Amino acid sequence: MSSSTNDQNRPRAARLPSYRAAIAMNLVAVVCWAATPTFVKAISRSFPVNFQNFWRYLVSLAVLWPAYLVTADRSHIRADLAEIRRLAWKIVVIALVQYAFQFTYTYSLTLIYPGLMTLVGQTTAIFGVLLAVAFFPDERLVVRDRMFLTGAVFALSGALLVVLGGGSWGGAAFNVGVLSAFASALAWALLGTLIRRWVPHVPPLASISSVFTILVPLFLASYVVTHRGFPIPPAPPIDWVLMVVSGLIGVGIGQSLFYRAVPVIGVATSTSIGLLIPLLATVISWLAFGERLSAIQIVGGFLLIAGSWFVIRLRLSLKS
Incomplete structure (x- = not known):
């Protein structure tokens, strides 16, 4: 049998997008993630936290599993799923951490506005380094570098200005x-630390889809137990639409586009683009709710984002 025939019979890996298309995908993902907090804030008046989490994650699965099946190398799908079953207990632990993230993320937006929330969320860059130091010995070089100390001081100072500079503290x-x-x-x-440590060899879309498959019944059970049943909130139709849209764009489309783009443009470029999220989220929140940051908070936001950028670039440079 000729080599050309063998090539035709061999399962083909998913085609990667062009660099320009990958940049566009990443930008669309960032816009999705910047808009989602405004959707969540808007529907918080109508839906309890875990009710909307349940529906948003259920809707997202309609995007994530098909996205994985379409983009994955068909010859690896069975092995990927077998590996996920083998790592079942670790997937469950990751799902519990994701539950904690989503609950606190959504709950925070019932109390503060999206611009402030996304700025505070940039502190994940500092938390990520501290956790990586605990889990990965090779990351300990990061905390000894002057750039990390500079970035940490910028980020923490910025976070304090963002939180204290608006006059609402207390x-x-x-x-x-x-x-x-x-x-x-x-x-x-x-x-992110647990995924890197436990499932680095499983395609991200496969692992995330598996985690979300666990989360959907977990959010449902939490809502049922808390409310002693499954009461349907008397929300206006527009809020139902916003909830479905937030699940589609924020969790489903945003995640799938992001993981299609990263293999092409690289983590450094993708992470740098992601620093646009607080700016876009603040603009969208201003248009939707009239959220305004004080001059002190704006300065703090720039310091926080700059500090996060220093830390992110340092980690990536030490790995290259």
């Missing part, structure tokens, strides 16, 4: 909202 709702945003940033950093 109010119970504001304080709890900010603490929830910090908790979601920590949970997100822990999530």
